[in-house]
Amino acid sequence: TKGFTKLFPKVKDEDRGKFSALSTKEIRTYLKWLGVTTIELLPVHAFFGHQKGRERTNYWGYETLSYFALENSYLKNGETDDFKRMVKAFHENGQEVILDVVxxxxxxxxxxxxxxxxxxxxxxxxxxxxxxxxxxxxxxxxxxxxxxxxxxxxxxxxxxxxxxxxxxxxxxxxxxxxxxxxxxxxxxxxxxxxxxxxxxxxxxxRQVKLIAEPWDxxxxxxxxxxxPPGIAEWNDRFRDVVRRFWRGDDRQVGEFASRIAGSSDIFGYNNKNLWSSINFITAHDGFCLRDLVSFEEKHNEANGENNQDGNNDNWSSNAGVEGLIASKTIKNKRLRRAKNLFSTLMLSFGTPMILSGDEVLNTQFGSNNPYAQDNVISYIAWDAIESEGYEFARFARTLIKLRQSLPIYKMTHFFKGQKSDKSPYKDLAWFTEKGGEFTASDWQDMSRKMLSMLAYDGADLIYIIYNGSAKKTAWKLPPVKKAKNWEILLDTSKTFKPEKLDESEEISVPAECIIAMKITR
Structure with missing residues (x-):
């Protein structure tokens, strides 16, 4: 609530950091433009963040006092109706509201x-x-x-x-x-x-959406x-393997494939559906997206705990220089990696969750645990967004809209990797750069950093190449019966310009990129 609205332009001063700010037309219009369908708020139960005599502020709100009262600092004049008006405004905007509860x-x-x-x-x-x-x-x-x-x-x-x-x-x-x-x-x-x-x-x-953080x-x-079925779960295994894959780690392809296909090995039983996996790259605790590609070490000194707090296993990469200040070459490499991470999230099967501010490349200045930072470390600094942040916001919007336009992402059942009755295609198949399906030895190749998937829902055929290697790669498209046209939906490199897209041809796939195509028959 506070971090998103405190510095948002065109919000009245008396509304900043409060539920009433989220009700404003400007914020709702922005979220609608972006394509967001559901807003999840960090704890709103009364937690009294600023307590006399305490060294640190309880900014996140994960220390509840009352489970029926709203946090007073989020209310404009102590009026509960502020919250109700906010929820009503989001509903009128066609969006849902989910609460993080402790x-x-x-x-x-x-x-x-x-x-x-x-x-x-x-x-x-x-x-x-x-x-x-x-x-x-x-x-x-x-x-x-x-x-x-x-x-x-x-x-x-x-x-x-x-x-x-x-x-x-x-x-x-x-x-x-x-x-x-x-x-x-x-x-x-x-x-x-x-x-x-x-x-x-x-x-x-049992009629509302329920999500579990499935650990303590x-x-x-x-x-x-x-x-049980009906309760979705945060999938930290998705987060970790996607980070490692795009960092260039060895031995990631097998689990990477399982996670982007919906994690059926985790959730595909007991009548659960494909939406059970809440896929995410970043969340409130941990690096934000920009910091994930800019820092290899956490920087939580502001918390006053000698940088001992926060997770040490971040699977991050700074592209050669620690921190936000870097050369244009390094910044471009970071931008490409951020696009790959975000694109993987939006093109994976399951329920995608985005950390607010990632869409404009907001920074937390290297902090991966800003629980006590009721200041610009945690606030989205909207007026400080650089040109690449605006570019990334347009990119994020395009990806969200792309996902929403493809019926295959509305599937509820898990893939089986088999052909259904009278279908010429498997519902899911994995291909190497040589155009053949993965074999056991391909999955066991520890140095492999690339793969492609062909997904079919009975109507649409979607083909996605994930090249996590640092080299341009010669790639043969897989044989697809009756394929007439290969339409490029996404190219994170912005340099992929083949003369011809045909399964009989070999194409050149740029290093560290994702290329998504729709095949028409």
Whole structure:
């Protein structure tokens, strides 16, 4: 809410950083122009970001105090109707609103934290206590104490809060922070836990969109793919392998193929659909897109923790120089890599999620953990956007519109890699640069950095080349029966100009680029 609107042009000063800013015509028009269909907000439950006596600001809002009150600093005059008007405005714009909700822990933290509410009312009911010493807490969140959803009264509190925001505030869904903690019973993750059972049986909540962050920091906390049908999940394996592939790492092609095809090895069971995978390259925690291609080291010094906080495994590359200041050659290489990352996201099967600001190449100045930065590190500096940022925004819009125009991306079922009855094509096939289908030895080639996919939904044939190598490559198009025309939909290199596109011809594919084509018959 705040980071997107604080410095947005043509927003009144009294609206900056508040829900009322998101309601403005200027912001809604921009998001509509970009092609965004759903807006997910970081926590809006009351969290009191600026607390007296605290060294750091709780900017992100992942320390909830009240699950029914809105964060007051986001309200223009303390009026709840600001939020309702914002949701209504987005709905009128044809867009949905999803809330990031934090039911796994609260603002009270561990035994050294303040007693503000739940601890003072009934400590043993609201929190999961340490089995051997009940003065302390069981903590699978990294934030002090796990909220105890095993207790039926605590579970009722959570369900009432969710229903309130659907029925009274009219939101369209939720993303559950550290969702594995919500599913722990006797400190262990349970697929059939009371939380998931209640959620899926609720007449109100089963009608809205539900997204899980499928892990926490406790033992057995990594549970990607373990949530039931109807609950989508953040796919960090997509994020990591796509970053590594475009960084030029070895041994990435096999998993890269699985992730861009929808991750059926993770989600393709138990009646789940292709939309179960929330694909993303960047999120609020971690590098933003521009920093991902500009920094190889995190720079979190502003947090006052001696740069010890934040993830060390970023799979980033700076193209030879650390930081934002670089030569034109390096900047062009970074721009190409950013386009490849964004294009991979938009051309992959599943549900794409974009970090706001990435579309204009906003920077966080190398910070990959700006949780405490209520300042320009976290704000999108709209007036400071450079020409390449505007170019990238137009590129991002084109990619989003392209995805929305292709019926194949509306599929709900997973690929099988087989021909259906009377179909001349497999629904999904992988080809090498020599024009033949991948063999076992091709998949096992550790140094391989390129592949292409041919996808078919019964109507459209889409062919996409991913060349992650640093060299221009001679490429033979695969044999496609009755192919009449190969239409270029995307070329991230902007240099691919073949004299002829025909399966009998060999084309030259530029280094580090994506080329997408639509085949007509």
């Amino acid at each position: 039911y796994n822990h609260t603002i009270e933290g561990n035994h050294l934290g303040p007693t503000l509410c739940y601890r003072g009312i009934d400590n043993e009911s609201y929190y999961t206590l340490n089995k051997t010493n009940k003065r302390f807490y069981f903590d699978s969140t990294g934030c002090g104490a796990s909220f105890n959803l095993q207790n039926p009264n605590v579970l009722t509190l959570v369900m009432d809060s969710l229903r309130y925001f659907v029925q009274e505030m009219h939101v369209d869904g939720f993303r559950f922070d550290l969702a594995a903690t919500l599913c722990r019973e006797k400190t262990e993750f349970k697929y059939d836990c009371a939380f998931l059972k209640t959620l899926k049986q609720d007449d109100v909540l 920091v406790g033992n057995g906390g990594y549970q990607i793919g373990a949530f």
